[in-house]
Amino acid sequence: MANKLHDMKLNHKMSKSFLGVQTPEDLNRVIAEGDFRELVQLSEAYQDKRIVEIAQRIADQKNRVVLIAGPSSSGKTTTAKKLCTQLKVLGLEPLYMGTDDYFVEREETPLDENGKYNFEDLDAVDVELFNSNIISLLKGEEVDLPTFNFMTGHKEYGKRITSIKRSQIIVIEGIHALNDELTPQIRQHQKFKIFVCPVTALKVSKESGVDPIDHRMLRRMVRDYQFRGHSAKATIDNWPSVRRGEDKNIFPFRDQAHEAFNTSHIYEIPILKKHAEPLLRSIKADEPEYEVAQKMLKFLSEFDVYEDDSVVPNDSIIREFIGGSTYASEDPMTGKKTFVGSNYLVRNVANFLRDKHDVLKEKHEEFWEKHDGLKKDLIEKHEELVDSIEEAVEEAVESIEKGEGENRVK
Numbered sequence: 537m538a539n540k541l542h543d544m545k546l547n548h549k550m551s552k553s554f555l556g557v558q559t560p561e562d563l564n565r566v567i568a569e570g571d572f573r574e575l576v577q578l579s580e581a582y583q584d585k586r587i588v589e590i591a592q593r594i595a596d597q598k599n600r601v602v603l604i605a606g607p608s609s610s611g612k613t614t615t616a617k618k619l620c621t622q623l624k625v626l627g628l629e630p631l632y633m634g635t636d637d638y639f640v641e642r643e644e645t646p647l648d649e650n651g652k653y654n655f656e657d658l659d660a661v662d663v664e665l666f667n668s669n670i671i672s673l674l675k676g677e678e679v680d681l682p683t684f685n686f687m688t689g690h691k692e693y694g695k696r697i698t699s700i701k702r703s704q705i706i707v708i709e710g711i712h713a714l715n716d717e718l719t720p721q722i723r724q725h726q727k728f729k730i731f732v733c734p735v736t737a738l739k740v741s742k743e744s745g746v747d748p749i750d751h752r753m754l755r756r757m758v759r760d761y762q763f764r765g766h767s768a769k770a771t772i773d774n775w776p777s778v779r780r781g782e783d784k785n786i787f788p789f790r791d792q793a794h795e796a797f798n799t800s801h802i803y804e805i806p807i808l809k810k811h812a813e814p815l816l817r818s819i820k821a822d823e824p825e826y827e828v829a830q831k832m833l834k835f836l837s838e839f840d841v842y843e844d845d846s847v848v849p850n851d852s853i854i855r856e857f858i859g860g861s862t863y864a865s866e867d868p869m870t871g872k873k874t875f876v877g878s879n880y881l882v883r884n885v886a887n888f889l890r891d892k893h894d895v896l897k898e899k900h901e902e903f904w905e906k907h908d909g910l911k912k913d914l915i916e917k918h919e920e921l922v923d924s925i926e927e928a929v930e931e932a933v934e935s936i937e938k939g940e941g942e943n944r945v946k
Contacts, residue, residue, distance in 0.1 A: 557802050559739050560838035567806060567840050576847045579801045583853070584618070590730065590795050591622035594705065599728035600674055601706050602630070605713035605789070606732035607782040609755035611799040611853035615732050616709040617863045618851065628705050631673070631698070635710030635718070637682050638666045642689025656781045658712050662691075667721040673700050674726070711781075714789035731793035734800035740838055749779070750835065751800070758811040759857040768815035772825040799853050806842040811858060813841070 557563055557575065566575050594602060604616050616632065623630045639645065639655065640662050648654040665682070672679045678699040682691035700706070712718040714729050734755070736746045753775055760766035790796075813836055819829040848854050855861035 557738070560805075563738075563803070563806060564840040567842055572803065572806070572842055573847045575803050576801075576849075579803050580849055580852060583799075583801065586797060587615070587618050588622050590797065591619055591626060593795070594623065594728050595626045595628060597728065599705070600726045601670065601708065601719070601722055602728045602730065603713035603719070604707070604709040604730045604732060605711060605786055606799075607752060607786050608778050609752040609759065609857070610732045610734060611856055612709050612732055614851070614853045614856055614861065614863055615730075615797060615799060616707055619730075620707055623705055623707070628703070629701070630705045630707045631700050633681075633706055633708050635661055635666065635708065635712065637684045637691070638662045639684050639691075641691070645689070656711055656785060658715065658717060658785070661712065661718065663718060663720070667719060670706060670719070671721055673698070673706060674702075676700065676702050711785050714786070714792050716792070728795070729793040730795045730797055731790045732797045732799050733790075735798050736800040736802065738802065738805075740835065746805075746835075750832065754805075754808055754812055754832065755857045757815060758808055761811070761815055762857070762859050767818065768812070768829065769819050769823060769825045772819075772828050801852070801854060803842075804854050805836070805839050807845065807848060807854060807858065809836050809839055809841045810843060810845075812836065 557566065563575075566572050602619070604612055604619075606612050606615075620630045620632055638661050640660060642653075646654045646657050646659045654660060669679050669681060676699060678697060680693050681696040681698055682693055683695050684690075685692050710718070714731060719727065733748065734751050735748050736751060738746050740746060753771065756775075756778075757768050757771045760771045761768070813833065816829045816833050816836075819825050845858055845860070848858065848860075850860055850862045852861075855863075
């Protein structure tokens with residue numbers, strides 16, 4: 537298969553030519569001339585057109601299982617939801633499934649090098665159950681789909697007893713979706729794989745365009761602050777770990793995809809700038825993340841800010857990062873509407889509970905150490921008191937005996 541990032545660049549060149557925007561200067565001109573809203577509408581319409589084309593291709597090929605994967609902050613969930621809408625328009629009634637309900641039981645979850653639960657490893661997924669359920673669904677059988685309980689770390693049953701028609705499609709979004717080791721029992725002709733990633737064709741200089749990695753980190757930085765309460769410093773600090781996971785679990789399989797979908801919007805950086813710039817400026821010169829922050833600020837300085845987020849449709853991929861998405865889900869820890877992947881929620885809750893368990897265990901041990909110390913002190917005090925009483929008794933006895941002896945002499 538052709539290189540998927542190259543395919544996405546070609547796709548975006550088509551949109552760039554259509555929109556007439558090639559550089560930050562072009563974007564700034566559009567803002568100054570009051571045409572930014574129209575630019576947003578055109579970019580969104582073009583991306584929706586691409587989703588319609590992909591949905592039609594799936595329908596024409598009669599694929600039964602659609603698998604969607606991409607690196608962090610690519611907009612995977614919005615892409616999957618929009619694709620489901622277009623498949624419904626074609627009468628295919630897709631069933632949306634996430635791999636996160638198929639985590640192995642908490643005690644079986646692999647640990648990373650720091651002793652934290654590693655939910656990004658394929659071994660964290662119950663592959664056997666996942667394949668068994670999909671095959672049964674494709675046969676038209678009724679299946680009791682699991683629901684993973686974030687708090688207990690166990691799968692629960694009886695809540696989603698489901699069956700589908702033989703004409704229906706299953707849409708799956710997950711880290712390992714492009715890896716055939718996730719779906720070894722599903723026949724190749726039944727699968728349709730989609731690799732999603734933002735690759736903008738904007739040129740920041742004659743020699744180079746916008747780095748897709750920096751682009752995604754910018755998106756993630758805004759989302760981390762909006763929904764997770766993380767600082768830009770924390771996002772930058774965690775980014776190498778995120779990249780290692782992508783290089784292991786996602787990018788090696790991107791060229792196995794049948795379709796590449798570019799989730800970049802030509803207009804998005806002036807929108808993201810308003811949210812990201814104050815976060816980056818909060819990083820101090822003596823902090824290790826300062827150099828990266830300054831690099832990002834220099835990049836953003838090429839763009840004018842656009843203050844009004846209301847121009848962004850509520851079903852846009854950009855809403856995953858700035859908030860207000862119609863596809864927002866509920867955070868099980870806070871009950872608030874948010875737009876974070878459920879894999880993050882699982883990892884967040886599980887490692888939160890693990891950390892709290894370790895803290896409680898430590899405090900429990902401290903309590904018993906103090907208890908043992910107090911017990912020892914009480915025993916020592918008791919023994920000292922007993923000794924002093926015995927001494928007092930002995931002295932009293934001696935005094936009495938001495939007094940009686942003197943009386944006898946008299």
